[in-house]
Amino acid sequence: MPEQPHSPAESILIDEETVGLEPDSSAIQIGAIEGGPEVARERRRKGLGFGAWIAIIWLTLIVGSAVLAPVLPIPDPVADSAPAADYKSGPSVDHPFGVDTTGLDVFSRVIWGARNSLFIGTVSVVLGFLVGGACGIIGGYFKGRIGGLVGVPMDIALAFPPLVLALAVVTFLGRSVSNVTIALAIVSAPILYRIARASTLSWSEREFVLACRAQGGKHFRIMTREILPNVLPAMFSIALLGIAVVIVAEGGLAIIGAGVKPDVVTWGNIIVSGQGELRDASHIALFPSFVIFFTVLALNYLGDVVRAKFDVRESAL
């Protein structure tokens, strides 16, 4: 939401914009996440800042270990690695995150889970980015009938509560990694569509767009060369938040029982495997939960940094 205003003039501007806010839950949900720490303003002056570097290091660690999982010296995530006596034992030197109910190393499972969870998170948001972004730019550029037509499927998707839509798609299509990815892409596309459309609407009124059109620029050229580069920063910052949202959604789906099949290691499924053991072996659910929390925190923070760097006007979203 709008940053703290400095002058009365600015505050009036913000007031008008919040009044004009379309009642749209998804944009608002995302919008609310944007309100990061107040350091955002300082960051524009002094490079990335300490917090951003921590976030980047954490994400690099997670992504790196996920990519390198097959070559890392960690136990197999789906074959027993601990003697039966150690089942459900807590963190130790051999098993930093403890052992689960079937003798699997939780640390190794969290790393292998990152592979699937991050895959689902990024691929579905990239899909949503492409579909939602394209539809949003087309919808914002051609305001009339074409714009309306492009918006119809997006509005329909927004008519369902996000998690319920994903749950329904996965339940009836089948619980594979690709189906979960598709379901979450369907959920994230309309959010990115809204952002792209709103952003395009304001950019396409600008003089340089008019100038390009006056010089005989084709619609396609105007959209890709003039509007797209300006819309990208806003979409990119929302996409980072989107990956976080999707990672959480994967966990939620798994807990409801509409996620990826239990034999595939994802963060959500590891939590589910520890759900019945909260009393005796709480570490099984606890460690993947913490990893999800820090990953979401890092992604939110970076999304915030991108927004501040490119001076994305939230009000335009």
Added chain:
Amino acid sequence: MRLFAVKILRLIVVVLVVTFLSFLLIKLLPGDLVDKIIPFGTDAQKEVLRNDLGLNDNFFVQYWHWLSGFVVGDFGNYYLPNATPVSDSLGTALPISLELMLYAQILSLAFAIPFGIATAYKAGTRFDAISNTVAFGLLALPNFVLAILLAIYVGAKWQILPTQSNIAPFPLNPLDNWRYMLMPTIALGVGQIAIYMRLLRSDMIATLQEDFITTAKSKGIPTRRVLLSHALRPSSLTLLTVAGLNVGALIGGALVVERIFGLPGLGSKLTEAIFRQQYVAVQTYVAIIAVFYVVLNFLVDILYSVLDPRIRHARATA
């Protein structure tokens, strides 16, 4: 009034589309529906069920059949282990989910409003900075992570509150009911506090710069009254709308949180239905939730334009 009629018309269209899609879902299912619902039934039983569900009819006839049943509360059946109407489970589960969402909403607003006002009034101070940082952290805390933390520590380790619930309906035993509801409510509500607080804060900061606030202050009205009776009302419009629309996120959250605490609400029923492959029931639950959400969106939209005359004007001139 014309605007209202258009909105009603749109509501009807959206409800039709949403129910149609919910109906369509079951057609996505690979393989034979009846084989999944009663895998151990005899061929004769399967044929009866097939006729019962109208699977041999034309597609649109099926939809009409299903929709007319849906409207009058005939939501189909569970077929395993016994044939029981879905409406029975819905009757016990729905109140629990609605109760949870209501409590979560009340809890989050009860914290967000005072903190929103205070941080706006103290904008730029250390208190404001700390509150914002905490809020930013809470936003990144998924409800199921908080639920698991609560279940482990408050529920299992310290045993302050019960986790596995045989929850009493509220009218029978309110206190017992609340004991079971407290942790799920916290798990679901805390994330929303941050959303609402930040929203109210930024609106409030804008309002506090208005001339009428300066006037009120210069008349010597105590700060407390200026904040609560002059500034809060015009600042709370967006908050109210978002609180209404946020129910979409609350629904999803409630399903997840219920599962973790074993509350027998819609989330638990959905999980059970998915697990037992009772797709007719899953379809019903999805349709009910979607219709509820659509109608709620409609009400919020109406409320929004009723509350704020500027919206009506802005839309009329646009």
